Amino acid sequence: MSDHNIKLPLDTTRRKLLATLAAAPLLLTVMGAGRPGSPATRTIPSSGEALPLIGLGSWISFNVGNDKAARDANAEVIRSFFQAGGRLIDSSPMYGSAQEVIGYSLNRLGHYPELFAADKVWISGSENGRVQIEKSRQLWGVERFDLLQVHNLLSWEEHLPTLFAMKANGKLRYVGITTSHGRRHGNMEQLMRSQPLDFVQLTYNLEDREAEQRLLPLALERGIAVIVNRPFQQGALLRRLARHPLPPWAAEIDCTSWAQFALKFVISHLAVTCAIPATSSVTHVMENMGAAMGRLPDKTMRTRMATYVDNL
Amino acid sequence: MSEWWTYSLRDLLLFSPRTYYRLFELYNLDMWPLQLVTVAIGCAVLLLWQHGGATAGRIVAALLALCWLWVAWAYHWQRYATINWAASYFAVAFALQAILLVWLGVVRGMFISHRVTGRRQRMGLGLIAYALFCYPLLGPVLGRSWLQSEIFGMAPDPTALAMLGTLLLYSARPLWWLYPVPVVWCLISGATLWAMAPLDH
Numbered sequence: 001m002s003d004h005n006i007k008l009p010l011d012t013t014r015r016k017l018l019a020t021l022a023a024a025p026l027l028l029t030v031m032g033a034g035r036p037g038s039p040a041t042r043t044i045p046s047s048g049e050a051l052p053l054i055g056l057g058s059w060i061s062f063n064v065g066n067d068k069a070a071r072d073a074n075a076e077v078i079r080s081f082f083q084a085g086g087r088l089i090d091s092s093p094m095y096g097s098a099q100e101v102i103g104y105s106l107n108r109l110g111h112y113p114e115l116f117a118a119d120k121v122w123i124s125g126s127e128n129g130r131v132q133i134e135k136s137r138q139l140w141g142v143e144r145f146d147l148l149q150v151h152n153l154l155s156w157e158e159h160l161p162t163l164f165a166m167k168a169n170g171k172l173r174y175v176g177i178t179t180s181h182g183r184r185h186g187n188m189e190q191l192m193r194s195q196p197l198d199f200v201q202l203t204y205n206l207e208d209r210e211a212e213q214r215l216l217p218l219a220l221e222r223g224i225a226v227i228v229n230r231p232f233q234q235g236a237l238l239r240r241l242a243r244h245p246l247p248p249w250a251a252e253i254d255c256t257s258w259a260q261f262a263l264k265f266v267i268s269h270l271a272v273t274c275a276i277p278a279t280s281s282v283t284h285v286m287e288n289m290g291a292a293m294g295r296l297p298d299k300t301m302r303t304r305m306a307t308y309v310d311n312l
Numbered sequence: 313m314s315e316w317w318t319y320s321l322r323d324l325l326l327f328s329p330r331t332y333y334r335l336f337e338l339y340n341l342d343m344w345p346l347q348l349v350t351v352a353i354g355c356a357v358l359l360l361w362q363h364g365g366a367t368a369g370r371i372v373a374a375l376l377a378l379c380w381l382w383v384a385w386a387y388h389w390q391r392y393a394t395i396n397w398a399a400s401y402f403a404v405a406f407a408l409q410a411i412l413l414v415w416l417g418v419v420r421g422m423f424i425s426h427r428v429t430g431r432r433q434r435m436g437l438g439l440i441a442y443a444l445f446c447y448p449l450l451g452p453v454l455g456r457s458w459l460q461s462e463i464f465g466m467a468p469d470p471t472a473l474a475m476l477g478t479l480l481l482y483s484a485r486p487l488w489w490l491y492p493v494p495v496v497w498c499l500i501s502g503a504t505l506w507a508m509a510p511l512d513h
Contacts, residue, residue: 060325060326060327060328061328063326063327063328063331063395064327064331064334064395065331065335065391065394065395066338066391066394067331067334067335067338070331070334094326094397095326096326096327096394096395096396096397097394097395181323234322234323236322280328
């Protein structure tokens with residue numbers, strides 16, 4: 001457990017919340033500069049458990065089928081991720097062979113006590129969901145998942161009772177829901193208000209900032225951890241940014257690349273618990289993990305970053 | 313997936329171009345030298361069309377059915393399905409095309425050599441020649457390894473293109489039942505390649 005957490009009160013009122021948000025830049029600056037070599041963490045509001053601010057997604061990057069060379073390369077990515085202090089790996093039955101490749105990689109590593117295993121259920125029907133969850137667990141080769149999420153809110157009415165029951169029986173630690181590409185934010189908001197969720201997963205990045213309006217403040221208010229997907233817009237954002245030089249003032253927040261610039265923007269939002277960039281490159285894993293080290297942007301800097309990218 | 317129609321093609325892409333083309337590389341290495349056989353089958357289709365006759369038409373239909381069935385099993389079911397869950401449906405569609413070829417071409421003998429001329433002949437022969445001899449060269453020309461070549465009878469794209477070319481050469485009346493699967497496949501594959509294009513570097 002890391003010693004540089006940012007703990008949020010579970011019963012935060014809106015007024016306290018705003019005060020916390022106002023103080024966030026200072027907190028982030030202090031907490032972000034943690035133990036040398038280890039990534040900054042943020043706590044999961046429902047438990048107080050610390051999670052590194054950078055996780056590992058598996059969309060596309062881990063879907064390599066039976067290609068042994070590519071599987072071995074992915075295993076090295078996971079090894080490097082753990083060595084750099086990472087914990088949360090996220091996948092879904094929708095991601096082709098990604099779950100199987102994660103299982104292959106974990107099996108190669110043999111020992112992975114750091115792992116925070118996050119997966120999803122993505123199928124219609126309660127019983128189908130139970131079968132799919134068990135199949136996913138076997139593909140990962142883990143005793144149990146830490147977090148299971150209803151993927152894109154598909155059949156959430158049927159799956160959430162299953163997931164809450166699993167949590168009550170000790171077969172699961174956290175329950176969540178996901179969306180992406182800015183879709184179904186209205187439904188997500190309703191569920192965040194009505195269900196005892198531990199996590200939500202949504203899209204948030206330098207260009208897709210709709211979540212700032214309602215979902216991220218609501219997550220803080222309700223004490224729900226937030227996983228951010230598509231921090232690079234599946235690479236499209238970085239391809240656009242790569243046409244321009246990194247601004248010199250990026251050094252003020254210890255950014256050495258556009259990837260770190262984009263990630264630091266995401267994880268510096270107080271509501272964000274973990275961003276999950278996907279990559280199949282060890283170099284990129286190290287670069288991504290670097291975003292959770294050093295200084296994080298304060299409110300003024302965040303505005304400057306967003307404005308700068310808007311004007312490119 | 314709910315609201316799937318609101319996603320762009322690129323949002324639905326499940327794999328990287330690197331993984332996609334590695335699939336062909338590993339497939340070609342596993343199956344070598346079967347590629348020589350399938351290209352020979354493609355050449356035989358051309359020669360049998362030139363020869364003409366009811367028996368030749370039946371043999372052409374049988375050879376094409378064999379290719380479609382092989383692609384359904386060896387490519388879609390065994391390999392592509394490992395990175396794309398939709399490939400199992402593609403496998404069924406390709407197997408269905410093989411069944412239709414057997415039923416209409418072999419059993420009912422509807423592959424009647426028809427001396428088409430002019431534009432239709434040029435299009436038919438052009439499509440078959442492109443599928444057999446040009447399509448495998450596209451990858452190397454675009455900078456990929458020649459091991460990743462997509463070859464008629466092994467890979468779905470050239471197989472579908474050659475099928476369409478053959479249909480243009482046979483029968484005075486179009487065999488409409490044999491068009492949907494290759495045409496839809498060309499659209500799906502074209503969409504996949506288009507979605508991968510900005511990532512393919």
